[in-house]
Amino acid sequence: MMTLRDLINKLLGREQASANTARERLQLVLAHDRVDMSSLTTDLLDKMRKEILDVVAKYVEIDFEEVAVSLETEDRMTALVANLPIKRTLTGEIELKKNNETSKKK
């Protein structure tokens, strides 16, 4: 959705009005909250996060401080997004800096 003001802002290269940003941020956070509430409780997500890490840690050494596992919703589809930076493989070679593992929930 775009309003006359948005168009002018865009043409002038200005930042969009904050209400749009607010709406977009809200829609994202609510999608997250609503999934949390219905099926995936925070506890479950935590448990799943731990199990995923355990499995991955069997094969590579993960940078635990940088790990991020979250639910993201776009176009009514919710995805589980895990960002697991790899320090080194277990054989000692540093082959990769980053690895993205993404699996779809719905």
Next chain:
Amino acid sequence: MSKNTRTILICSGKGGVGKTTLTANLGIALANSGATTAVLDADFGLRNLDLLLGLENRIIYTAQDVLDKNCRLDQALVRHKKEPNLALLPAGDPRMLDWMKPEDMKQISKLLSEKFDYVLVDCPAGVEDGFKNALSACKEAIVVTNPELSAVRDADRVIGILNTSDIKPIQLVINRVRPNMMANQEMLSIEDVQSILSLPLLGIVLEDEQVIISTNRGEPLTLSDSKSPAKKCYLNVSQRLTGKDIPIIDPKNEGKSLKDKFMKLMQTKIF
């Protein structure tokens, strides 16, 4: 129970969005229209409804005393001097050790239903026990929110819980609306908030300094003869609540200068 009493939960999730102010003003407005009305302060830890109504010095008993049979209901009800159709009942007091249980709230609500046309329950903030107790005493709900991220998010959680209960209808009041900021698109619009929460809109209340001034005095705006914008909104909400078929106040029409009209044009959706 012969009366068809409407027991209405006034809740928001987040604190400070205007639940208590709405309860006080709606209470006065309903009472003024001739309906006997009780306002029940379900927030026993941080009760404030007495202050807003200017009744803080007249509380002797609480609902807890009625349940414990320390007094009769009539003795615990604090009647408003200027609006005799309105009575306040605090659920408990901050020194109470045990919070009431949902059954206690149900019983209080039943006792009030025998005497009043409307029972407004001012719910504590949060989604924990206090909220769930208050909820169990009610048949319908008004969710109050502000056009602001955290308030809408918390309202969404409350609605999620209400949707799993028998409460119906659940209606929305958007409080502290600033027409100029909305026109500048620097505030979530009424349509944004309503479509995100997908509840029927009961009304909006404009941001208004008079609300603070009336709180200072302990006299709800609906009791005064001021022409303040918020008062107009509270009366609108009250009439719509009683079933009057009148339109919601539209913030777009609240500004009438040339600048406001220009801002309105800028909001036109082009695609």
